[in-house]
Amino acid sequence: MAFDISAFEQCRICVIGDLMIDEYLWGTVDRISPEAPVPVVCVERKSYTLGGAGNVINNLVSLGVRVSACGVIGTGINANLLLKTFAGMKVETAALIREQGRPTTKKTRVIAANQHVLRIDRETTRPIKDETASRLYALLEKDVSEHDALLVSDYGKGLFSPDLLKRLIDLGNHHKKPVLVDPKGLDFRKYANASIITPNRKEASLAAGIEIRDTGSLAAAGNKLLSGIPVNNLLITTGKDGMTLFEKGKPPYAIPAKARQVFDVSGAGDTVLAVLGTAVAAGLPLTEGAALANIAAGIVVSKVGTAPIEKDEFHNALNRHDKR
Numbered sequence: 001m002a003f004d005i006s007a008f009e010q011c012r013i014c015v016i017g018d019l020m021i022d023e024y025l026w027g028t029v030d031r032i033s034p035e036a037p038v039p040v041v042c043v044e045r046k047s048y049t050l051g052g053a054g055n056v057i058n059n060l061v062s063l064g065v066r067v068s069a070c071g072v073i074g075t076g077i078n079a080n081l082l083l084k085t086f087a088g089m090k091v092e093t094a095a096l097i098r099e100q101g102r103p104t105t106k107k108t109r110v111i112a113a114n115q116h117v118l119r120i121d122r123e124t125t126r127p128i129k130d131e132t133a134s135r136l137y138a139l140l141e142k143d144v145s146e147h148d149a150l151l152v153s154d155y156g157k158g159l160f161s162p163d164l165l166k167r168l169i170d171l172g173n174h175h176k177k178p179v180l181v182d183p184k185g186l187d188f189r190k191y192a193n194a195s196i197i198t199p200n201r202k203e204a205s206l207a208a209g210i211e212i213r214d215t216g217s218l219a220a221a222g223n224k225l226l227s228g229i230p231v232n233n234l235l236i237t238t239g240k241d242g243m244t245l246f247e248k249g250k251p252p253y254a255i256p257a258k259a260r261q262v263f264d265v266s267g268a269g270d271t272v273l274a275v276l277g278t279a280v281a282a283g284l285p286l287t288e289g290a291a292l293a294n295i296a297a298g299i300v301v302s303k304v305g306t307a308p309i310e311k312d313e314f315h316n317a318l319n320r321h322d323k324r
């Protein structure tokens, strides 16, 4: 693929979504608790990464894209941690709202002697307050014209009501800004009029009510979704099989995954949204954006842990593919 990703540095993207902190507590175990039959982990260090929509932002920043984060967090130390992390990444946070009484989503993994022994989630899926949704919309409305694309990263944590989704997709369309959605849930009609929706195989199967097992059922599910929702484009990601782009009125366009040694597939969907979104923001057609996203996602799954795509490795991979 002949494409110079330094063009991505000219793009400005707004990510609207459920932000999370992934916390890792690293320690050792040398005894079982006298209180219950559980290991006692002696914590030696902790580390943090951004999760959910935060991982989409991580990928964008890593590619040199200018990013605004839009979402709802709490008011405690975890919210401060997120804000401080974004400040360090030069992410614009004017549209991050702190809602009183709402926890900032945090998922803590306890790792002892390289074994994942426990995960602790602190989160709510309670809808945000109406007043918070109105403030969020107003902030977006003020800033939308300064962006080249809006990315909606829905992790089902209460940020997106159907009403807010409708308003923000209408806003993007009104300002001729592409709105790309990584969806959640069974009914994708709430994303009506988005530029493209990017479910994975399982999400697309559930939403279409068709189990995707092969090329035929994939095409049936894709076509059913396209005809049931007012959207023109759909990208179904299929893990080790790559992805298939459905554009209304055209045959499905399958892009096979790049064969690699796979270490950790989590977060690959976030990389797809980030790279496809930037490609569309830079004016590339969906077919090229999807091919770029597929290459980038193929790289991140070969890394240990959830890692964002990096500029140099992406650039090198594109040049390698070029020569083939």
Ligand SMILES: Nc1ncnc2c1ncn2[C@@H]1O[C@H](COP(=O)(O)OP(=O)(O)OP(=O)(O)O)[C@@H](O)[C@H]1O
Pocket: 199, 200, 201, 237, 238, 239, 240, 241, 242, 243, 257, 258, 259, 260, 262, 265, 266, 267, 268, 269, 270, 272, 293, 294, 295, 297, 298, 301
């Ligand atoms: N085993 C794999 N080998 C090569 N590429 C892969 C593999 N798994 C995923 N990918 C790449 O990542 C993309 C997204 O993967 P997938 O369909 O699993 O998304 P996802 O389930 O939304 O991911 P997640 O929710 O974990 O972020 C695929 O379209 C493909 O390009």
Ligand SMILES: [Mg+2]
Pocket: 182, 200, 269, 270
């Ligand atoms: Mg996903």
